[in-house]
Amino acid sequence: MGDASAPGGPDLECGVPAADLREREPLLGHARGEAVMLLRDRGKVYATSATCTHYGGPLAEGFFSGGTVRCPLHHACFDLATGESLGGPALSPIVCFDVIDTGALLKVGAKQRAPARVMKSPGPSSVVIVGAGPAGTACAETLRGEGYVGPITLLGAELPGPVDRPNLSKDYLAGSAPEEWVALRTPAALSEHQIELVVNDPVCRVVPHLRSVTLTSGRSMNWGALVIATGAEPIVLPIDGATLPHVHTLRTLADARAIVAQSANGKRAVVLGASFIGLEAAASLRKRGLDVTVVGPEAIPLARILGDDVGRFVRGIHEDNGVQFKLGLKPVRITASQVELSDGSLLPADLVVMGVGVRPRTKLAEEAGLRVENGIVVDESLRAASDVYAVGDVARYPYDEQLVRIEHFAVAERQGQAVARTIVGRARPYLDVPFFWSQHHDVTLSYVGHAQSFDAPEVHGNLRQRDAIVAYRLAGRVRAVLTVGRDRASLGAEHALQVGDAKALDALLRA
Numbered sequence: 001m002g003d004a005s006a007p008g009g010p011d012l013e014c015g016v017p018a019a020d021l022r023e024r025e026p027l028l029g030h031a032r033g034e035a036v037m038l039l040r041d042r043g044k045v046y047a048t049s050a051t052c053t054h055y056g057g058p059l060a061e062g063f064f065s066g067g068t069v070r071c072p073l074h075h076a077c078f079d080l081a082t083g084e085s086l087g088g089p090a091l092s093p094i095v096c097f098d099v100i101d102t103g104a105l106l107k108v109g110a111k112q113r114a115p116a117r118v119m120k121s122p123g124p125s126s127v128v129i130v131g132a133g134p135a136g137t138a139c140a141e142t143l144r145g146e147g148y149v150g151p152i153t154l155l156g157a158e159l160p161g162p163v164d165r166p167n168l169s170k171d172y173l174a175g176s177a178p179e180e181w182v183a184l185r186t187p188a189a190l191s192e193h194q195i196e197l198v199v200n201d202p203v204c205r206v207v208p209h210l211r212s213v214t215l216t217s218g219r220s221m222n223w224g225a226l227v228i229a230t231g232a233e234p235i236v237l238p239i240d241g242a243t244l245p246h247v248h249t250l251r252t253l254a255d256a257r258a259i260v261a262q263s264a265n266g267k268r269a270v271v272l273g274a275s276f277i278g279l280e281a282a283a284s285l286r287k288r289g290l291d292v293t294v295v296g297p298e299a300i301p302l303a304r305i306l307g308d309d310v311g312r313f314v315r316g317i318h319e320d321n322g323v324q325f326k327l328g329l330k331p332v333r334i335t336a337s338q339v340e341l342s343d344g345s346l347l348p349a350d351l352v353v354m355g356v357g358v359r360p361r362t363k364l365a366e367e368a369g370l371r372v373e374n375g376i377v378v379d380e381s382l383r384a385a386s387d388v389y390a391v392g393d394v395a396r397y398p399y400d401e402q403l404v405r406i407e408h409f410a411v412a413e414r415q416g417q418a419v420a421r422t423i424v425g426r427a428r429p430y431l432d433v434p435f436f437w438s439q440h441h442d443v444t445l446s447y448v449g450h451a452q453s454f455d456a457p458e459v460h461g462n463l464r465q466r467d468a469i470v471a472y473r474l475a476g477r478v479r480a481v482l483t484v485g486r487d488r489a490s491l492g493a494e495h496a497l498q499v500g501d502a503k504a505l506d507a508l509l510r511a
Contacts, residue, residue, distance in 0.1 A: 007035045012047070015105035021045065026060040031108040036097060038106065039080065041067055046080040047097035047108045054090040063491035072487035075410065075435045075448075075494060082115055084145070087432065088134065088413025091141055091185075117147035123424050124224025124387065125150060128213055130203045130364065131229030132156030134165065134409055135392030137185055138416030139227050144193045146424040153221060154190065155213070156199040157230075158252055161187055166409050168256040169277050170439050174284035175260075182253055206368040208385055225387045225423050228365060228376060229416065232358035232393040232407060237272065241334025247352040250281055259353060263288050266350020270294075270339045272331050274301035276438045278355025279314065282323050283441045285353075293324045293347055295331055295339070306445075306482060307457035310470060313484075314440055321441045358407065360394045375405040380429040382419050389422070391415035397430065400479065404450060408436040433497045446487065448494040449480030460509050461486070469493075471509055478505050 007030035010016050016038070021027055027038045028050055035050035037060050044067070050059055057073035068086060070077045076090035083093035098109030127143060129136040132154050140154050156162070162184035171177035190197045198215070205214040206226070214220045234249035236242050246266075248259050259281070263269065267290055271282045274296030282292045298304065300311035315325060326341060333340040339347045360375045370384050371377040375396030377384065382397055384390045392412035396405040411434050418430045438445045443466060451472040461468035461484075469489050472480040481493035489508050496504040 007033060012036050012038060012106075012108035015100075015102070015107035018101065018104060018106050021106060024064045026064075028060050029108075031097065034095075036108055038099075038108065039064065039069075041080065044081075045099045045101065045106060047099050048078070048080060048083060049095040051094075052076050052078075052090055053085070053092040053094055059094070061488070063488065063495060065495055070491050070494070072491060074437055075446075075491065083112075084114075085417070087410075088138055088417065089410045091138055091413065117145065119147040119149075119424055121425065123148050123150060126153070126221075126223050127151070127225045127227065127423060128153045128155065128221060128223035129227040129229060130155050130206070130213065131227075131231055131392070131394075132162050132197065132199060133229060133231045133392060133412065134162070134184060135231070135412035135416040136227065136229035137162040137190075138413040139229065139391065139420045140190070140195045140416075141185070141193060142417045142420035143423065144195065146420060146426065148420075148424050150224070151196070152194070153196045153198060155201070155203055155215070156197065157202040158254065159200050160253060161185070161190075161197055161199045163253050165251075166437075168253065169250055169280040169284060173250075173256055173259065173281060174287040176287070179253075182256075203364060206364050208368055208370075208388055211387075223387075226389070227416075227419055227423075228384070228388070228390045228394060229392045229412075230361040230364060230394050231412075232360045234354065235357045235359060237331065237354060237356060239331060239333055242354070244334055244336065244352075246336070246350065247334055247354065249354050250277055251358070259285075259351065260288075262351045263290055267291055268293075268348045269351040269353065270347050270349040271353045271355060272296075272339070273355035273357070274298060274325070274327065275355045275357060276302070278353065279318060280439060281353050281355055282318060283321065283439070285351075286318075286321055286323055286441075290351070291324075292322070293326055294318070295326045295329055295341065295347070297328065297330050299328055301325070301327070306447075307454070307470070307472070309457060309459050309463065310445075310482060313463040314445075316464075317440050317443050358393070360405065362394060365390070365394075373403075377403065380431075381422050381427055382415055382430050383422070389419045391419050399431075399434070399450060402452070404452070406434050406450060408434055410435050431498075433494050435494060443484065445482060445484060446490040447480060447482045448490060449478070449497050451479040454479060458509065469509060471505075478502070481505070481508075 009029040012029040012031045037050040052071035057071040061072045063070040077087035083096040096112045100107040201215045234251045269290045271294045303311035330342045362372045365376045376390035393407045454472040458471040467485045470482040483490040
């Protein structure tokens with residue numbers, strides 16, 4: 001993809017012939033030194049900044065539908081008329097510009113001010129959000145964007161506050177991104193929106209009938225609406241040596257810092273778990289120059305989630321980059337210098353990373369009397385009880401005629417945004433199609449939908465050439481789609497799944 005942030009193309013202040021702008025064929029140009037995208041969608045002409053506010057993806061290569069654009073990199077969705085973020089992982093809006101239509105020419109005018117929403121009613125007396133991860137942070141910011149003016153308190157269990165968690169196992173751990181990139185929102189940025197951030201003082205009690213929460217420090221606060229966004233915690237294997245100083249899980253910034261520090265003092269790393277987080281950590285540690293061995297009980301990495309063909313493909317990517325695998329085996333003991341496996345073999349290890357899964361943090365909800373079944377059970381509005389909501393990794397919600405709990409960063413943010421709109425009176429059922437991306441060396445997997453079980457996956461294209469689309473069907477219906485090197489197809493599949501367009505999905509698979 002080209003650099004959409006670099007100004008180029010025609011000077012849109014001077015204008016372009018109106019006839020040159022065809023329906024849903026974006027035109028890139030510049031105005032006042034900024035890259036600008038001009039687009040005609042259903043007859044209306046929009047002018048916006050050309051890049052996504054998440055990681056700078058080129059919006060002109062995105063997917064346009066009903067006055068919105070979705071970024072081709074990580075599927076953030078924006079309103080073309082207002083710039084508003086309609087769906088994570090982007091939280092900040094894109095800039096919109098005035099469009100001057102002279103009949104013969106289309107010109108880009110001044111930047112528009114983001115419209116200020118005013119609520120018809122004052123809303124709840126206050127909103128307390130337990131959990132300062134992506135879901136909680138998205139909820140807090142969206143409340144302000146929707147015009148809520150009451151007190152908002154964001155309670156985080158650990159320092160430093162909201163972080164961009166995908167970065168921890170990817171660019172930051174690999175050493176290709178500075179720590180400044182890790183902050184999802186700084187305390188100062190939240191303060192600007194009159195959002196109180198309290199960190200390193202975990203909530204220890206929730207009492208719904210009293211509408212109160214109590215922190216470990218003893219501080220108590222009342223709420224008009226409560227959002228539980230406690231996320232999940234990494235599983236630590238119950239084996240000897242699991243708590244040794246060189247053994248780490250990877251969930252927080254402190255975890256990532258510890259792994260980076262340990263990697264500087266050794267050359268041999270063992271990753272326990274051929275999960276997404278384990279494999280991403282393996283790729284990052286290889287980039288730091290460590291010898292890396294991945295241990296997993298399965299015969300093929302990720303096969304349960306993505307199928308054998310994709311699993312073998314992913315393993316091949318890692319092996320081509322020097323990662324070794326010990327599969328069909330389990331660790332039984334960790335010492336200061338080795339990991340012992342179930343077949344009796346020993347792996348030298350200066351650093352051990354456990355990536356064996358997570359479990360939802362539901363203790364507060366259980367003690368509060370909420371319904372908990374592998375997560376906090378919520379309805380289609382993500383409501384767990386009257387004025388109590390659950391979002392993110394901890395929420396088990398209805399999707400595709402079943403209850404699901406999905407541990408995706410983008411899903412967490414979108415749920416936080418959805419609950420904020422429900423709280424201010426703009427409720428709609430949460431029906432967004434899940435999306436995640438996973439980075440393996442120089443290959444990115446994009447996955448839309450959700451298939452807890454599936455028939456034999458259909459691979460269209462060529463995985464080895466990094467140009468493929470994979471369909472996951474159950475009972476003949478496509479439940480999920482994975483793409484490699486086909487960002488537009490991933491966006492198209494997401495839209496088709498959202499609107500239930502089976503013909504469009506089949507056309508994508510045949511393309």
